[in-house]
Amino acid sequence: MGRDKRQFFEIIYTDCYPMVLQMCLGYMKGDQNLAYDLAQDVFINIWNAMDNFKGKSAHKTWVYRITVNTCLQYIRKEKNKKKIPIDAVEHMVAEEVNEVNSDEHKSLYTAIGKLEEIDRLLIMMVLEGQDYDSISEIMGIKPTNVRVKIHRVKKRLKKILDHE
Amino acid sequence: MSNEFEALQSQWQKSKNNIKGNSPNSEEMFSLISKKKSWSTRFHYGNIIILSLVLIGIMSFFYFVAPVQELLSRVGAGFMIGGLFIRILIEFISVSKAKKINMVDDALQTTNDTIAFYNFRKKIHGPITIGIIVLYTLGFYMITPEFSLYFETWQMVLIDISYIIGAIIPYLAVRKNIKKEINVLLEIIELKRAIIGEVS
Numbered sequence: 274m275g276r277d278k279r280q281f282f283e284i285i286y287t288d289c290y291p292m293v294l295q296m297c298l299g300y301m302k303g304d305q306n307l308a309y310d311l312a313q314d315v316f317i318n319i320w321n322a323m324d325n326f327k328g329k330s331a332h333k334t335w336v337y338r339i340t341v342n343t344c345l346q347y348i349r350k351e352k353n354k355k356k357i358p359i360d361a362v363e364h365m366v367a368e369e370v371n372e373v374n375s376d377e378h379k380s381l382y383t384a385i386g387k388l389e390e391i392d393r394l395l396i397m398m399v400l401e402g403q404d405y406d407s408i409s410e411i412m413g414i415k416p417t418n419v420r421v422k423i424h425r426v427k428k429r430l431k432k433i434l435d436h437e
Numbered sequence: 438m439s440n441e442f443e444a445l446q447s448q449w450q451k452s453k454n455n456i457k458g459n460s461p462n463s464e465e466m467f468s469l470i471s472k473k474k475s476w477s478t479r480f481h482y483g484n485i486i487i488l489s490l491v492l493i494g495i496m497s498f499f500y501f502v503a504p505v506q507e508l509l510s511r512v513g514a515g516f517m518i519g520g521l522f523i524r525i526l527i528e529f530i531s532v533s534k535a536k537k538i539n540m541v542d543d544a545l546q547t548t549n550d551t552i553a554f555y556n557f558r559k560k561i562h563g564p565i566t567i568g569i570i571v572l573y574t575l576g577f578y579m580i581t582p583e584f585s586l587y588f589e590t591w592q593m594v595l596i597d598i599s600y601i602i603g604a605i606i607p608y609l610a611v612r613k614n615i616k617k618e619i620n621v622l623l624e625i626i627e628l629k630r631a632i633i634g635e636v637s
Contacts, residue, residue, distance in 0.1 A: 413543030
């Protein structure tokens with residue numbers, strides 16, 4: 274079981290890491306240190322939940338759920354907790370910090386970061402190509418509600434980008 | 438707007454491809470999350486460990502150093518030990534409730550579970566913790582008559598004053614925690630409104 278779990282984790286990790294980190298970057302307004310820290314939390318939660326993965330939904334939808342929930346919990350949880358010793362994360366951050374954040378990409382994350390928390394997550398799932406039914410399943414709200422919300426968020430994002 | 442959104446989508450995809458080429462390998466991530474997981478476990482059980490050490494200290498004091506003889510003192514010692522014991526039990530329940538928040542549920546369900554958890558925390562920090570501090574204080578003053586048989590009056594005054602000062606610190610800590618957790622609770626309630634789309 275231990276070996277299978279590890280193998281499954283590696284599959285999910287290889288497949289989903291870019292998506293997870295990118296959502297974390299958007300959620301954290303492009304702050305890379307926070308995004309890496311948050312992405313690690315997402316993978317800890319994925320590891321913890323793996324024993325209960327029944328395969329009822331595609332593993333990507335399952336990862337989206339965990340990513341969305343971890344993002345929503347992150348800021349609140351951090352308020353109640355001292356920061357993890359920095360040496361636990363700096364190794365990874367140091368390696369990548371210059372690679373991801375070109376100015377062009379940074380402006381995208383900054384624009385998304387100007388939206389409300391929920392709106393950030395919704396628009397990122399749309400950018401990821403998720404359909405309304407999947408988003409509704411991930412968020413726990415009706416597809417019609419999702420449609421209306423996304424329409425509003427797109428308008429808001431356009432306004433933000435036009436003003437930049 | 439659809440053209441602009443498509444442009445945004447392609448920018449998003451480009452950025453993702455950039456990440457793809459720079460992902461740390463899974464070994465590296467695995468060792469990082471193991472480190473972080475063990476740190477998080479220590480954080481969760483930190484309160485329980487500290488309270489348990491205090492409990493052991495008090496029990497040892499009454500057993501080895503000052504085994505009180507009178508009924509009133511024994512009841513007092515029982516209140517002090519019992520109060521701490523209840524607090525430790527509540528911390529265990531709290532950790533188990535926190536662990537039950539399922540990150541695999543949909544966002545609305547997880548938010549509802551988090552609200553329930555913080556409502557529980559609010560109760561702990563409010564009436565329950567205050568009740569325990571009162572019980573502990575009552576126990577302490579029930580022991581003092583017997584202690585006064587062995588200590589000078591000025592020593593007893595010093596012990597009483599030091600207890601009062603000592604009680605102010607947990608009181609302030611409790612107050613700070615209540616404020617912090619109520620703020621978190623309010624934020625999560627606000628978040629729930631945002632998810633279901635209510636206008637606040």
